[in-house]
Amino acid sequence: MLTYILKRLLIAVPLIFGVLTLTFFIIRLAPGDPAAFFIQPGVSPNVAEQIRAQYGLNDPIPVQYFKWLASVLQGDFGRSFSRAQQPVLEVISEALPITVTIAGLTLIANFTFGILIGIVSAVRQNSFLDRFLTVTALFFYSMPEFWFALMMIILFALKLSLFPASGLNEIGAESYGPVGFVLDRLWHLALPVTVLSINGAAGIARYVRGSMLEVIRQDYIRTARAKGLPEKVVIFKHALRNALLPVVTLMGSSLPFIFSGALFIEVIFAFPGMGRVTVEAIFARDYPLIIANTFISGSLIVLGNLAADVLYAVVDPRIKL
Amino acid sequence: MKARVDRDVQGLRAPARIVLTLLLALLVLAVSACGRKGGGSSRNAAVMDSTLVIAMLGDADYLNPVLASTVTSGNIIGLIYPSLLQSEFDTQTGLMNYMALEKKLRPVTPGQGKKAPDAAIARSWSMAPDHKSITYTLRKDAFWSDGKPIVSGDFKFSYELYGNPVIASARQQYLSELVGADKGKVDFSKAIETPDDTTLIFRFYKPVPEHLALFHTSLTPLPKHLWKDVKPEDFRHSPLNLEPVGAGPYTMKSWQKQQEIVLASNRKSNLPKPGTIASIAFKVVPDYTVRLTQLQTGAADVVENIKPEDFTALLKANPQIDVKTVGLRVYDYVGWSNIDHEAYSRSGVIKPHPLFGSAKVRLALTHAIDRESIIDGYLKEYGVVCNTDISPSLKWAYNPKITSHGYDPEQATALLKAEGWLPGPDGILQKNGRKFSFVLYTNAGNARRNYASVIIQQNLRAIGIECKLDVQESNVFFENLQSRKLDAWMAGWSIGLEIDPLDVWGSDLKKSRFNFTGYRNPRIDRICELAKQKMEATGARAYWQEYQDIIHRDQPVTFLYWIKETHGFNKRIEGAELNISGTFYNVDDWRLRPSANIAR
Numbered sequence: 001m002l003t004y005i006l007k008r009l010l011i012a013v014p015l016i017f018g019v020l021t022l023t024f025f026i027i028r029l030a031p032g033d034p035a036a037f038f039i040q041p042g043v044s045p046n047v048a049e050q051i052r053a054q055y056g057l058n059d060p061i062p063v064q065y066f067k068w069l070a071s072v073l074q075g076d077f078g079r080s081f082s083r084a085q086q087p088v089l090e091v092i093s094e095a096l097p098i099t100v101t102i103a104g105l106t107l108i109a110n111f112t113f114g115i116l117i118g119i120v121s122a123v124r125q126n127s128f129l130d131r132f133l134t135v136t137a138l139f140f141y142s143m144p145e146f147w148f149a150l151m152m153i154i155l156f157a158l159k160l161s162l163f164p165a166s167g168l169n170e171i172g173a174e175s176y177g178p179v180g181f182v183l184d185r186l187w188h189l190a191l192p193v194t195v196l197s198i199n200g201a202a203g204i205a206r207y208v209r210g211s212m213l214e215v216i217r218q219d220y221i222r223t224a225r226a227k228g229l230p231e232k233v234v235i236f237k238h239a240l241r242n243a244l245l246p247v248v249t250l251m252g253s254s255l256p257f258i259f260s261g262a263l264f265i266e267v268i269f270a271f272p273g274m275g276r277v278t279v280e281a282i283f284a285r286d287y288p289l290i291i292a293n294t295f296i297s298g299s300l301i302v303l304g305n306l307a308a309d310v311l312y313a314v315v316d317p318r319i320k321l
Numbered sequence: 322m323k324a325r326v327d328r329d330v331q332g333l334r335a336p337a338r339i340v341l342t343l344l345l346a347l348l349v350l351a352v353s354a355c356g357r358k359g360g361g362s363s364r365n366a367a368v369m370d371s372t373l374v375i376a377m378l379g380d381a382d383y384l385n386p387v388l389a390s391t392v393t394s395g396n397i398i399g400l401i402y403p404s405l406l407q408s409e410f411d412t413q414t415g416l417m418n419y420m421a422l423e424k425k426l427r428p429v430t431p432g433q434g435k436k437a438p439d440a441a442i443a444r445s446w447s448m449a450p451d452h453k454s455i456t457y458t459l460r461k462d463a464f465w466s467d468g469k470p471i472v473s474g475d476f477k478f479s480y481e482l483y484g485n486p487v488i489a490s491a492r493q494q495y496l497s498e499l500v501g502a503d504k505g506k507v508d509f510s511k512a513i514e515t516p517d518d519t520t521l522i523f524r525f526y527k528p529v530p531e532h533l534a535l536f537h538t539s540l541t542p543l544p545k546h547l548w549k550d551v552k553p554e555d556f557r558h559s560p561l562n563l564e565p566v567g568a569g570p571y572t573m574k575s576w577q578k579q580q581e582i583v584l585a586s587n588r589k590s591n592l593p594k595p596g597t598i599a600s601i602a603f604k605v606v607p608d609y610t611v612r613l614t615q616l617q618t619g620a621a622d623v624v625e626n627i628k629p630e631d632f633t634a635l636l637k638a639n640p641q642i643d644v645k646t647v648g649l650r651v652y653d654y655v656g657w658s659n660i661d662h663e664a665y666s667r668s669g670v671i672k673p674h675p676l677f678g679s680a681k682v683r684l685a686l687t688h689a690i691d692r693e694s695i696i697d698g699y700l701k702e703y704g705v706v707c708n709t710d711i712s713p714s715l716k717w718a719y720n721p722k723i724t725s726h727g728y729d730p731e732q733a734t735a736l737l738k739a740e741g742w743l744p745g746p747d748g749i750l751q752k753n754g755r756k757f758s759f760v761l762y763t764n765a766g767n768a769r770r771n772y773a774s775v776i777i778q779q780n781l782r783a784i785g786i787e788c789k790l791d792v793q794e795s796n797v798f799f800e801n802l803q804s805r806k807l808d809a810w811m812a813g814w815s816i817g818l819e820i821d822p823l824d825v826w827g828s829d830l831k832k833s834r835f836n837f838t839g840y841r842n843p844r845i846d847r848i849c850e851l852a853k854q855k856m857e858a859t860g861a862r863a864y865w866q867e868y869q870d871i872i873h874r875d876q877p878v879t880f881l882y883w884i885k886e887t888h889g890f891n892k893r894i895e896g897a898e899l900n901i902s903g904t905f906y907n908v909d910d911w912r913l914r915p916s917a918n919i920a921r
Binding site: 030031032033036038039041042043044045046047050051053054079082083084085086094095150153157158161164165167168267268269270276283285 | 382493494557562606607610618797799801824
């Protein structure tokens with residue numbers, strides 16, 4: 001298995017590198033220009049030119065590419081164009097913890113509730129409860145997140161004023177002490193995490209229900225029941241473990257989400273996370289930041305897939321890598 | 322066997338335990354939320370009464386006056402840094418007034434000049450009789466917040482930064498009259514002199530009107546003693562950018578990027594005085610609906626640019642909110658390519674556009690568009706029909722005799738008929754086999770322009786013109802505009818308070834970067850030239866009146882409407898005066914009514 005992992009990692013290097021190279025050229029092909037902001041009446045026409053010179057955008061594209069390559073190989077992704085020349089890795093290191101917190105909490109809630117609802121629906125197939133859960137899950141699954149988020153804000157922030165509408169902390173939260181600060185943070189995270197996890201859990205529940213139903217019909221489940229094992233043992237020990245195999249793949253593919261962020265939620269709740277960084281970078285044509293973000297999400301997709309494959313082999317002894 | 326079953330039962334309990342833990346966590350959260358709501362408000366009352374919260378769309382880029390390029394940054398810099406002069410827009414005359422401690426450019430008209438000029442560092446100035454130099458005398462009691470005196474050398478040093486091409490300041494244009502600028506490079510040794518700490522002399526290569534000289538020489542200074550060792554190539558990423566040292570009514574307390582900037586009243590300030598409100602928090606809230614919600618719940622006190630369609634609901638939901646308006650600086654227009662831009666970009670040949678090349682056709686299009694109904698349907702009392710790009714707010718220059726080209730489809734049809742555009746078999750106008758059909762482009766994400774474009778499409782359809790709509794991503798749209806690739810588009814301008822329209826209408830299409838229509842009229846070029854030579858702004862009045870007549874006649878674009886900018890304020894703010902030069906023009910004088918009074 002170790003050789004397999006090493007092999008996959010080695011293949012990943014040229015793959016990610018190829019993705020970065022493609023990104024490098026594609027964003028330069030996109031219309032618009034990082035200095036476009038400075039082309040406006042009242043601003044000297046020289047400014048855009050000087051800014052371009054500062055960013056090194058006046059060189060021919062192949063020259064830009066090799067310069068970029070040289071610095072990336074030294075681990076330097078450059079400085080952001082749109083964020084006051086902050087080094088891009090610094091921009092990302094500020095945004096990442098916020099995104100990871102939200103996504104981490106969301107994933108835990110997603111899988112916990114998703115799996116539980118899935119099991120209940122499968123075991124009580126076609127009961128009222130199953131239909132109710134299925135309809136509810138589909139209802140939430142098909143609801144656009146941004147709209148759902150706004151509705152939650154209107155209900156919980158505006159009408160009931162139980163939770164804040166946006167931000168990570170109250171103004172002056174530093175004075176609450178460490179426990180108060182964390183509680184304040186959690187209080188601010190309650191709405192966004194709920195929105196994200198209701199939506200995600202609904203999807204996972206559908207998966208689990210499907211695969212659970214398939215497993216329950218298998219012969220070994222009948223055998224387990226015939227042995228006289230209690231139903232709960234049959235469901236949780238014999239059926240669930242097998243039914244969770246496809247869910248493991250889901251976990252692997254959730255890895256990029258943890259780091260790339262949930263754009264709509266970040267915009268609506270005013271969290272300065274990775275999703276916002278990426279999209280704002282794209283609109284501002286902030287090339288170094290776009291590439292660094294592509295690097296992060298690209299690597300994570302590759303790693304996530306690898307992790308899913310490896311986990312698969314770990315949980316299912318039938319699969320050999 | 323029994324032990325095994327027990328273990329299984331325990332294993333089975335694990336998920337149940339997780340659920341229980343989660344439920345408990347949720348409960349704790351809910352309780353803490355309720356606790357915060359009840360107990361929190363009393364704990365926060367003191368904070369609330371001393372903190373003004375302004376929700377804004379995006380973060381400041383730089384809190385460095387040389388580099389800042391956004392309005393948000395400008396607002397905050399205005400509170401932190403000192404300024405040479407105090408400027409104020411006189412709403413009676415529409416002229417900018419500049420004030421030093423002991424001198425004013427113009428007498429203050431009654432009801433204006435609500436701010437004392439105590440913020441100015443200049444005590445007085447004198448303009449040379451030949452208008453080629455201006456000499457300031459500075460006050461001696463002005464200090465940076467680190468205690469060092471503010472001297473003339475700080476200004477000279479800062480102007481060298483503004484003019485440094487490596488730093489690429491967006492305000493280089495302000496230096497364009499200084500000695501040497503005509504030869505491509507300002508000669509700072511001659512252009513700015515500082516014989517002593519309180520004397521500051523600017524020299525120009527040509528005579529400059531006094532108001533323009535004051536405007537262009539009063540850029541915000543940086544403290545030389547802190548910045549002098551920073552190399553120009555490191556200027557943009559110097560750590561000093563994150564710790565601005567100023568002298569104004571506020572100092573920066575904290576700056577969490579993309580989250581909030583908190584300012585605290587500068588107790589030591591005498592420029593003009595410490596800010597009345599103890600602390601001001603600028604919070605970044607990117608989503609418009611959420612900013613609106615925050616205004617409604619009281620989490621934010623000021624939200625700029627509220628859309629007219631939201632007023633009714635907002636005021637009904639929270640009577641503590643007040644909508645204040647300011648304007649008119651912003652207008653929308655439909656641009657028609659006056660020249661055949663394809664021929665121009667192919668071979669540099671200038672010939673009229675096949676559809677919009679004739680002033681009569683453009684006039685017909687203006688008559689065909691029901692601007693009043695766009696205003697009634699969307700902007701309501703916050704919109705005014707626009708005739709030219711000189712704002713009615715610039716009263717000294719505005720030509721009130723111009724009567725709008727009203728909505729008149731018959732007149733439009735007649736004009737088009739006279740130009741040879743006749744209905745074809747499908748009802749669409751035709752001329753020499755060419756249909757009157759085009760695409761109207763606009764940028765994505767602007768509800769107002771979307772609304773207007775649909776009405777325009779219907780209006781034009783009614784007189785037999787086929788207008789297709791297309792929405793482009795802003796970067797793409799802007800680039801297409803600049804390279805003159807569009808036949809027709811809808812966009813807007815925010816005008817400067819000094820009139821200088823040559824960039825937009827100048828005949829030299831290479832130099833006039835914003836002449837997207839390709840409109841050319843030598844008289845307009847001449848008028849702009851003559852107006853600039855007048856040493857007193859009001860002296861150019863006759864030229865600007867003629868200018869408006871010409872633009873109104875030629876209709877290079879169809880001007881749609883002026884927009885009153887509308888900002889939401891919590892009523893606990895007292896003393897807020899809005900000025901066309903900025904929403905936060907006297908924020909240091911604002912007061913917050915204590916929350917106890919609001920409850921009553």
